[in-house]
Structure formats: structure tokens, C-alpha cells
Amino acid sequence: MLPGTPKRYPLVLLSSIHKRRYKKNSTLRLQKIPGDVLCIVTQGKGMLRIDDQVLQITPNQAFFLTPQMAVEVLLDSDMAEYYMLVLSSVTISKHKGSWSTHAEQTSLLPYGKIQLKNAKQKLDRVKQLHEESKARSKSPSELQMLFQSLIYLVLQDLPEQDxxxxxxxxxxxxxxxxxxxxxxxxxxxxxxxxxxxxxxxxxxxxxxxxxxxxxxxxxxxxxxxxxxxxxxxxxxxxxxxxxxxxxxxxxxxxxxxxxxxxxxxxxxKRRELKVAVASCFRYENNLRSLGIEPLVEMNRYTYRNCTDEQNKRFMEAQLDEMRQAHPDLIIADYRHLPFQEQLKQIAPTVILDFSYDWRVNHMKIAELVGREKEAEQNFSQLELKVKYARNILAQTIGEETVSFIRLYSTIIRVQGLVDHPLNELLYNELGLRPGSCVPLGERNRQFALGSLPPFETDFLYMYKHLPLAEEVELFAEVQKTTSWSGMKAVRNNQTREVPNWVGMSWTPIGQHQIIDELLKWKA
CATH class of the missing domain: 1.10.10.60 (Homeodomain-like)
Structure with a gap:
């Protein structure tokens, strides 16, 4: 730099932020880099190849990538979740009290892997940035200030990277x-x-x-x-x-x-197999969405109004039906582990691990029956529908709040914001705002029938998990409480009884039906 030339400083700005999922594929796939991108991994494990360098992918790790890089991904886990921050780099200088920008670009961030220390602090900042960007609750300048605070935290770690x-x-x-x-x-x-x-x-x-x-x-x-x-x-x-x-x-x-x-x-032979399911998480509808009709459906759910002996006989009848059907493969969930040996005597049995992300097991089921392409199509179609529904609901519901409850014989269970496909769909993917009693950091919270606290919500969806006679009697008792009668949704007649969304939300078919119900009410 010539004497007297103003010193130049690199500056990185946020262009956009996105939350993405990458599904497992058996082969490496080339990824398109839309620009300078900071990827922050929250879930998943595997390998990332940047040019000729192979790096580990683990949670709480960041990668700074550019369009010039040849990037390939191979996952060990069934999916990876990450935030993608698209960046714009500029160089600025100050001369005689005035700031100027320059054509050359020098990034503040090192290319490749960035190990995040105190990752929770940075991930909380990223999540906040993503939520504020989606909600459009802050001005562009406020979002940039929040982003600059994140970059400052990341840069603090860099001297100790080696x-x-x-x-x-x-x-x-x-x-x-x-x-x-x-x-x-x-x-x-x-x-x-x-x-x-x-x-x-x-x-x-x-x-x-x-x-x-x-x-x-x-x-x-x-x-x-x-x-x-x-x-x-x-x-x-x-x-x-x-x-x-x-x-x-x-x-x-x-x-x-x-x-x-x-x-x-x-x-x-997986595409030609006769497949049965043993599941409480509606694996049968996962198969149907892949174009396969299950041979037999088994569910070990125990009915509350039946005796232990009656439930036992019901399970034995289901196992007999499974034996008589002669399936080539049985796909089961972890709740059927007590029946694993009996199922294995009927046909090869795969018991899938539990995951709150329904997409993980949908893809596992797809691989077992040779329908990976169909699963990818299901994800793409649902993503388009969610995007469409989110825009419609933003126009019709706007800032008003939505809640979902389940009525049992002795309790009311209020669905929360996390750890369940229904919560993820309603409050994250569709961007609906929760009512005042919706637990923010829990899957759900339950209250005794007579002790529901004051509950404000503009729209209320409910599922009654009861036989009809008992349902009428108990719901009449709930309606007598001041918490219920004082609820805005009740006063404005904005309550609706729906099917079991909690169970439906584990499959593509169910997710589509839930979205259709939301759109139908607001049509």
C-alpha cells in the first residue's frame, strides 16, 4: 500500500439466512454454492469434501464455502440439519472522515471448517437471526446488527483454531x-x-x-x-x-x-417385497405415500377402556393375522420391541430407532422398500405445500395465535413448540404464533381438567381422546370453567374439533391433511 493510502478493512454482510435439511443418499452429490456461505450444522454426521480436502461433519460445526469450491457431501446419519447464511463481502476505507467501499473482496472468515467454541451461545444467536428474518419483525439494519454480533463471536475463536x-x-x-x-x-x-x-x-x-x-x-x-x-x-x-x-x-x-x-x-428384491408394519407411528401411511399398500397393520396400542386380558387377546389376534398373511418383511417401531422375537419368526423384521424428525424414518422405510426417489418427491411436494400454506396463513391469520389441545379423561394436554412433528409443522414450518399457555421449550404440558390456567389464544384446535359418551360428559365440565369460557377463541367461536393431528403428523399423508384442514378453516 502506498504511503498515505487509507487503510482498508474487510466487512461481511448478511444477504439471507435459511434453515435446510439434507437427506442421506448412498452416493456423493455435488452441491451448488449460491455465493459466499456460512453453513452451521445443528444435526447430522458424515464427511464433507472441499476440493481435495475431506472434513468431518458433526453438530456445532461451521463451514465457510464459496462458489469456486468443489463441494461434495456423504452422510453417515440419515439426515443433516444446518443453517445457511448467504454472505456478501465488501472492503471499506476511511479517508478524511468519510467511508468508502471498494471493488476488491477480502473475507474476514477463513475458508473451510470453523470449529465453534461455546457453540450454544452462537447457535442461539443464529436461531434468533433466522426467526427474526422469517417473522420480518426487525428492520434490515437491526438484522445486520444482530448478524455482526454473531460474526464477532465467531471471530473471537479464530486465533486458537490451530x-x-x-x-x-x-x-x-x-x-x-x-x-x-x-x-x-x-x-x-x-x-x-x-x-x-x-x-x-x-x-x-x-x-x-x-x-x-x-x-x-x-x-x-x-x-x-x-x-x-x-x-x-x-x-x-x-x-x-x-x-x-x-x-x-x-x-x-x-x-x-x-x-x-x-x-x-x-x-x-426390496421393490417386490410384501411388507407388513407393526407401528404406533403410522408406518402404514409412510408406505402408502411411497406407493405401497401394507399387507398387514399391527399396533400394540392398549385401549384404556379394555382390561389387560382383552388387550392381550387383541395383540394375539394381530399376530395371528400377521402369520397368516406371510409377509416378506416387517417394519416395526421401538414400541414393538417386546414382540421382536415373535415377529422375527414370521418374517425378517427391522425395528427402526426412534426420531422426533419423521423424515428420518420415512427415508429409512423408503430405502428398505427401494423407494428413495419417491421419498424425495414426498419431501419436495410437502415443502412446496408448506411454503404455499405459510403465505396464505400469514395473510389470513397474521399475528393472531393458534393452539392445539387434547382432551383426556382426567387431563387437558396442550401441545408445545418443540420435540414433535406437529409442533415443528405448526410453529416453525408454517410460522403460526402460539397461544399464551403453549409451552415454549416442551413437547407438551398437561393440566387437570379443572385447573387449566387462564389461556389466551385466537384459534383453538382440539382432539378428544375419549369414547363418545364420556367425551360429552367431560367436555361439558371443561366448558363450565372460567379459563375455558374466558378464552378469546371460545368467545369468538373460533374453536374446531379435528382428528388426531398428533398421530397424523408422523407421515407425509398426515402432514398434507393437517395443512388442508388449516387452509379449509381459513378459506
């Missing part, structure tokens, strides 16, 4: 080696040498970073590759086992079933 990343860099290099050489025999000693650690330290550090041991991770890479080969005609299990580095076909089959839930031979 010491934090030294061990992580070695782990990343060993993972990159696995992806390049998984078809060969790979020893733990070789991986630990690449990472610059002893085998014991390497194994411990790897599991801490990735959640699994190096051997488990390598097997996962090999199995993901084998899925592509299994879809090719005239390729034997032994040939596939050899080509992805397992060698022993029996070990490969055992590891494949442990990871995927079904054997390689069943996986090959």
Missing part, C-alpha cells in the same frame, strides 16, 4: 484414506500412523469425533458402496463382498444386515 484442529486434521486425513482405499485391506496401525497417533489414542479420538470406532466406520463406507453394486444385474454376493474390501461374504452379509436391517439378498 491448537484445536491438529488432532482433528489427522482424523480427517485417515478418513480420507478410508474413502480412497476401502476396497483394499486396511489395518488400524496404518490409519493411526496417518493420523499421527498411537492405535489406542487414535481409536479413542476417532470414536469421540465420529461416534463409532474406525472399524465400524470403514464397514459403513464399504456397505454404502455395496448398495450400488447390489442393484447391478448378474453380480454375486461373493463378488460384491470382494470388490468392496470385505473378502468374506458371510461377514459381509452379517455386517450388511446389522447396518441396513435386511440381508443383501433381501435388499436386491
Amino acid at each position: 491448537e484445536l484442529e491438529e488432532e482433528s486434521k489427522g482424523i480427517d486425513q485417515s478418513i480420507s484414506y478410508m474413502h480412497k482405499h476401502f476396497t483394499n485391506k486396511i489395518k488400524l496401525d496404518a490409519l493411526s500412523d496417518i493420523a499421527g497417533l498411537t492405535p489406542t489414542s487414535y481409536s479413542r479420538s476417532f470414536k469421540k469425533a465420529m461416534g463409532v470406532s474406525p472399524v465400524e466406520y470403514l464397514n459403513h463406507v464399504r456397505i454404502e458402496s455395496s448398495k450400488q453394486l447390489l442393484q447391478q444385474p448378474d453380480c454375486s454376493i461373493k463378488e460384491i463382498s470382494d470388490s468392496v474390501g470385505f473378502g468374506n461374504e458371510f461377514y459381509f452379509s452379517r455386517m450388511f444386515k446389522r447396518t441396513v436391517g435386511i440381508s443383501p439378498t433381501v435388499y436386491v
